[in-house]
Amino acid sequence: DQQVKQNSPSLSVQEGRISILNCDYTNSMFDYFLWYKKYPAEGPTFLISISSIKDKNEDGRFTVFLNKSAKHLSLHIVPSQPGDSAVYFCAAKDNYGQNFVFGPGTRLSVLP
Amino acid sequence: DAMVIQNPRYQVTQFGKPVTLSCSQTLNHNVMYWYQQKSSQAPKLLFHYYDKDFNNEADTPDNFQSRRPNTSFCFLDIRSPGLGDAAMYLCATSRESRGGVWTEAFFGQGTRLTVV
Numbered sequence: 001d002q003q004v005k006q007n008s009p010s011l012s013v014q015e016g017r018i019s020i021l022n023c024d025y026t027n028s029m030f031d032y033f034l035w036y037k038k039y040p041a042e043g044p045t046f047l048i049s050i051s052s053i054k055d056k057n058e059d060g061r062f063t064v065f066l067n068k069s070a071k072h073l074s075l076h077i078v079p080s081q082p083g084d085s086a087v088y089f090c091a092a093k094d095n096y097g098q099n100f101v102f103g104p105g106t107r108l109s110v111l112p
Numbered sequence: 113d114a115m116v117i118q119n120p121r122y123q124v125t126q127f128g129k130p131v132t133l134s135c136s137q138t139l140n141h142n143v144m145y146w147y148q149q150k151s152s153q154a155p156k157l158l159f160h161y162y163d164k165d166f167n168n169e170a171d172t173p174d175n176f177q178s179r180r181p182n183t184s185f186c187f188l189d190i191r192s193p194g195l196g197d198a199a200m201y202l203c204a205t206s207r208e209s210r211g212g213v214w215t216e217a218f219f220g221q222g223t224r225l226t227v228v
Contacts, residue, residue, distance in 0.1 A: 002154070009152070034216055043116075043202055043219035044155070089154070093214065098143060098162050100206070100217045102154040 003027045004092050006103040013110050019077040021106050023090030026071065030092040034100070035064060035075045038087045047088075048075070080110045115139070118203050118220035125193050125227055133188040133223045135203030144186040145217065146178060147202040155202055161186060162208075190225075198227045 005024045013019045021035075031052035036044035050057040050064045050073070057064050063076045077084055090103040116137045125131040135144065142163050147155035159168045161180045175197070177189040190197055204217040 004154070032214065036219075041121075041222070041224065043118075043204075043221045046216045046218070049216055091217070095212070098160060098167065098208075099157055100145070100204075101157075102147075104152065104154040 001026075002103070003030075003101050004090055004103040006088075006090055006106050008106050009104075010107040010109070013080045013108065015082055015110055015112050016079045019075075019080045019084065019108055019110065021075040021077075021088050021090075021108065023073050023075075023103055024071055025073075025090075025092050027092070027094065027101075028071070029094040029096070030101075031095050032093045033064070033066060033073050034091045034093075035062075036089040036091060036102075037084075038089060038105070044089055077108075080108075082110045082112050084108060085110050116203055116205055116218050116220035118201075118223050120223060121221060122224045123226070125190075125225065127195065127227055128192045131190050131193055131225070133190075133201050133203075133225070135186045135188070135220055136184050137203075137205045137218075138184070139205055139207070139218060140183060141205035141207040141215070141218070142183070143206045143208065144180060145202075145204040145206070146176075146186070146188050147204065149200045149202055149222075158188070193225070193227045195227050198225055200224050 034049040035047040038044040066073045087105040145160040146158045149155040158172045180186045200222045203220045
């Protein structure tokens with residue numbers, strides 16, 4: 001049973017426009033959420049995180065929004081650049097556990 | 113630069129022949145993880161070490177074992193690889209501070225395992 005879901009396997013966006021990647025979770029104990037970016041044949045690299053006490057965190061072009069009541073978070077990339085083309089993983093952790101649980105990823109393609 | 117290093121990047125092994133993947137870290141993190149990732153799927157946690165304490169996931173096959181001889185190194189042993197074990201194996205580290213605050217997970221570049 002998937003605790004972290006990313007229902008869009010892929011997304012295509014024009015360069016300069018906004019990319020919105022979505023993630024849903026089922027475990028209400030999760031209180032720490034992260035986004036990772038992965039290029040082919042490389043390990044995931046950390047992008048941005050948010051704790052459950054916040055509803056928004058911003059870092060440059062990347063903003064993560066958390067809606068706890070809906071158990072939903074999203075990653076906004078503005079403006080999108082061709083170098084952003086990669087697979088994006090949503091991950092979550094609860095305060096009592098030691099594990100990071102990952103979603104299946106969304107492949108983002110930014111078209112020039 | 114402090115980092116997580118996995119060796120080798122690519123490993124080809126024969127069906128049933130034991131294989132060991134290695135991971136080292138210079139971050140001095142107390143937690144080390146092994147994930148298995150098959151294409152288009154979420155990375156799946158196999159097991160992790162919290163300091164010296166080994167934590168196995170309930171659905172990790174007995175075919176997979178791990179060793180952590182010291183803080184810096186962790187090994188993944190596959191005793192009898194099957195065709196279904198072909199995957200990307202990802203090592204990651206994290207640290208829990210005394211206040212119970214966790215860092216994000218830092219990943220190595222992964223080892224792509226092929227079973228022939």
